[in-house]
Amino acid sequence: MSNDRTFSTWLDDVEHRRRAAGLRRELRPRTAGSALIDLASNDYLGLVRHPEVLHGAMTALRRWGAGATGSRLVTGSTTEHQLLESELAEFVGAEAGLVFSSGYTANLGAVTALSGAGSLIVSDAGSHASLVDACRLSRARVVVAPHSDIEFLRAALATRSEERALVVTDSVFSADGDLAPLVAMHQVCRDTGAVLVVDEAHGVGVRGEGGRGLVHEVGLAGEPDIVITATLSKSLASQGGAVLASEKVRAHLIDAARTFIFDTGLAPAAVGAARAALSVLTREPHRAAAVLDRARDLARFTGAATPESAVVSVILGDPQRAVDAAAACRELGVHVGCFRPPSVPEGTSRLRLTARATLDEEELALIETVLTSVVAGASA
Numbered sequence: 482m483s484n485d486r487t488f489s490t491w492l493d494d495v496e497h498r499r500r501a502a503g504l505r506r507e508l509r510p511r512t513a514g515s516a517l518i519d520l521a522s523n524d525y526l527g528l529v530r531h532p533e534v535l536h537g538a539m540t541a542l543r544r545w546g547a548g549a550t551g552s553r554l555v556t557g558s559t560t561e562h563q564l565l566e567s568e569l570a571e572f573v574g575a576e577a578g579l580v581f582s583s584g585y586t587a588n589l590g591a592v593t594a595l596s597g598a599g600s601l602i603v604s605d606a607g608s609h610a611s612l613v614d615a616c617r618l619s620r621a622r623v624v625v626a627p628h629s630d631i632e633f634l635r636a637a638l639a640t641r642s643e644e645r646a647l648v649v650t651d652s653v654f655s656a657d658g659d660l661a662p663l664v665a666m667h668q669v670c671r672d673t674g675a676v677l678v679v680d681e682a683h684g685v686g687v688r689g690e691g692g693r694g695l696v697h698e699v700g701l702a703g704e705p706d707i708v709i710t711a712t713l714s715k716s717l718a719s720q721g722g723a724v725l726a727s728e729k730v731r732a733h734l735i736d737a738a739r740t741f742i743f744d745t746g747l748a749p750a751a752v753g754a755a756r757a758a759l760s761v762l763t764r765e766p767h768r769a770a771a772v773l774d775r776a777r778d779l780a781r782f783t784g785a786a787t788p789e790s791a792v793v794s795v796i797l798g799d800p801q802r803a804v805d806a807a808a809a810c811r812e813l814g815v816h817v818g819c820f821r822p823p824s825v826p827e828g829t830s831r832l833r834l835t836a837r838a839t840l841d842e843e844e845l846a847l848i849e850t851v852l853t854s855v856v857a858g859a860s861a
């Protein structure tokens with residue numbers, strides 16, 4: 482870099498280009514007591530302020546302290562972590578569970594520890610950024626498969642020279658909310674001796690009987706060649722992540738997953754909150770179906786395609802149009818997500834709405850009025 486092109490000039494240039502393209506992102510802190518109706522968060526089940534969830538967090542906080550105090554391998558494992566692991570595993574129908582500090586680190590840890598130099602990873606083109614980063618860190622040969630293309634997947638696996646292969650995908654894709662063809666993907670993995678890693682971040686709490694996830698819904702729970710990753714930060718209203726798989730995989734990850742070994746354990750309050758949320762969901766399984774019902778309402782208000790998950794995408798194309806439409810919704814009392822490149826492909830900037838089980842009639846009436854007028858204005 483020459484002397485006159487300093488770091489600061491480079492930052493100015495990058496910012497200028499982003500601003501000109503309508504791609505500048507801004508942090509807008511929430512203020513306590515905001516009256517905005519939330520259609521942007523991942524609190525799909527409406528549990529983030531549930532009394533039992535708050536109580537679970539506070540009880541764990543008092544019992545264990547504010548932080549985990551160390552790596553899970555040193556001082557950071559409590560009996561509370563272990564209980565959460567077995568409860569999560571039982572819920573999705575897996576043999577065992579291992580909790581990480583986030584869904585992101587769960588993906589990094591699982592994918593890197595199960596692959597490595599001399600192996601192949603085939604990743605769906607729609608895989609979440611954390612899976613993409615996991616592939617980059619893995620030192621494996623990585624092939625990106627066109628979205629949900631089973632024939633491509635079969636050919637990539639069948640013609641490989643590597644013995645070990647991993648297929649990685651979201652179960653519910655985070656940007657479009659569509660579902661991976663898990664049964665066909667698993668069959669291809671079976672036929673070709675590959676392991677299927679499924680990120681259920683948006684599946685748990687929404688898909689499957691009582692929110693047990695898409696793997697459970699399609700009858701694949703407990704298969705030894707499936708590894709589920711999940712987050713505790715969406716339906717489970719807390720923070721953290723998990724890998725849910727066989728005992729053998731769990732034992733391997735404890736020895737080999739760098740984001741497990743070199744990261745501080747999940748904070749006890751987050752563990753307590755997630756356990757309480759899981760307990761509420763188990764007792765009140767109708768919450769999962771209510772998410773899909775509310776998502777269908779949102780699609781009806783906006784003309785979006787029938788949703789298969791909590792995520793409803795209203796494609797507007799141009800980034801600035803999406804930013805303006807999101808601002809108009811906010812002005813009228815509704816907080817919606819706004820996704821632009823690089824989170825979504827060029828030309829598909831959108832409002833991203835997320836449904837919540839607890840939206841009531843009054844909120845839905847206001848949402849209908851706001852979305853109908855904003856989307857009509859933005860599309861005109």
Ligand code: PMP
Nearest residue numbers: 583584585609655682712714721
């Ligand atoms: N996977 C998917 C599909 C996600 O949407 C997210 C969160 N945006 C993550 C993983 C990461 O989870 P966490 O926020 O717990 O790190």
